[in-house]
Amino acid sequence: MQELHDAPLAPLTTFRLGGPATRLVTATTDDEVIAAVREADAAGTPLLVIGGGSNLVIGDKGFDGTALVVATKGVTLDGTDLELAAGEVWTDAVAATVEAGLAGIECLAGIPGSAGATPIQNVGAYGQEVASTITEVVAYDRRSGETVTLSAKECAFSYRHSRFKADPERYVVLRVRFRLEDAGGMSGPVKYAETARVLGVAPGERVPLATARDTVLKLRAGKGMVLDPEDHDTWSAGSFFTNPILDDETFAAFRTRVRERLGDGVEPPAYPAGEGRTKTSAAWLIDKAGFTKGYGSGPARISTKHTLALTNRGDATTEDLLALAREVVAGVRDAFGITLVNEPVMVGVSL
Numbered sequence: 001m002q003e004l005h006d007a008p009l010a011p012l013t014t015f016r017l018g019g020p021a022t023r024l025v026t027a028t029t030d031d032e033v034i035a036a037v038r039e040a041d042a043a044g045t046p047l048l049v050i051g052g053g054s055n056l057v058i059g060d061k062g063f064d065g066t067a068l069v070v071a072t073k074g075v076t077l078d079g080t081d082l083e084l085a086a087g088e089v090w091t092d093a094v095a096a097t098v099e100a101g102l103a104g105i106e107c108l109a110g111i112p113g114s115a116g117a118t119p120i121q122n123v124g125a126y127g128q129e130v131a132s133t134i135t136e137v138v139a140y141d142r143r144s145g146e147t148v149t150l151s152a153k154e155c156a157f158s159y160r161h162s163r164f165k166a167d168p169e170r171y172v173v174l175r176v177r178f179r180l181e182d183a184g185g186m187s188g189p190v191k192y193a194e195t196a197r198v199l200g201v202a203p204g205e206r207v208p209l210a211t212a213r214d215t216v217l218k219l220r221a222g223k224g225m226v227l228d229p230e231d232h233d234t235w236s237a238g239s240f241f242t243n244p245i246l247d248d249e250t251f252a253a254f255r256t257r258v259r260e261r262l263g264d265g266v267e268p269p270a271y272p273a274g275e276g277r278t279k280t281s282a283a284w285l286i287d288k289a290g291f292t293k294g295y296g297s298g299p300a301r302i303s304t305k306h307t308l309a310l311t312n313r314g315d316a317t318t319e320d321l322l323a324l325a326r327e328v329v330a331g332v333r334d335a336f337g338i339t340l341v342n343e344p345v346m347v348g349v350s351l
Helices: 030-043 090-099 116-120 191-200 209-222 249-260 284-288 317-337
Strands: 001-009 019-027 047-050 056-057 063-070 075-078 081-086 136-143 146-151 171-179 243-246 277-279 301-302 309-310 345-347
Touching: 001 136, 019 191, 030 047, 030 063, 030 136, 030 171, 056 317, 075 090, 081 090, 081 116, 090 209, 116 136, 116 171, 146 309, 209 309, 243 309, 249 284, 249 317, 284 317, 301 317, 309 317
Parallel strands: 019 063, 047 063, 056 345
Antiparallel strands: 001 019, 075 081, 081 171, 136 146, 136 171, 243 277, 301 309
């Protein structure tokens, strides 16, 4: 294992923000990951696990403890079964499955980060989410001190949530197993309306795998959601807020606020989210509350390509970012009575 002290963490995050870690360890095998976790736990040292750093907001003071970078590698394909080491680069893994002619995660192309992070957040985009293809997650259970294998059901997946996110101090993901589909080189059924429109197909139809992947990459790039060191719109964590899911009473009150603010003929985005629940769009809320693309005058601003991304324009601090996020949250709450929830993990800070 590589070990550094007083090591900068900002370069390990897509925001490029945050202070140093007291100790930084890089593990390249499962055994090294487990050894580092056990050592920190035995000493009572706070532990921060870092994968691709694409979903982290680290405070300017940094992290007083051990930061563990999971840099394990390994891609195993056996028929339609895929196993990924937690440290595998997610975009590379998606490309490998497309090359192999297997469907199921092709619309998750371009999402930055590591494979081990995908079950934690139940990563999803453009009509797919990993919960639909994950069969098992191998993790180190810090409570029992053992390596465990959790079935998809035991992972308790829901919208941008899982057992791992609900109990973040308990598990460290080591490997993720998927079951994909051999559809003769074709994608899974296209579910997302924007993707179907751009592809020129009806929802539910299939297209060649590479076509689906390339289309999603173009859509993401147009929104600043594909990493590019030269493009400050990608110095972000992607979507900073989750789409609110409202019960019937709350949604009815929300619709009333929308009509009062925007006019009788305006209806907010609404998508079924289970019995008695409706999902609406965080991006729509932000825009209609007056926070348009490029909003802000400081070093942290809303992306010029997508209202849901908060960005570091090059010399921002974490406090600059949080001030902008708090302004957006307060503005949306005042306008529509809905409190947005951050999607990235906060380390040493909060909204």
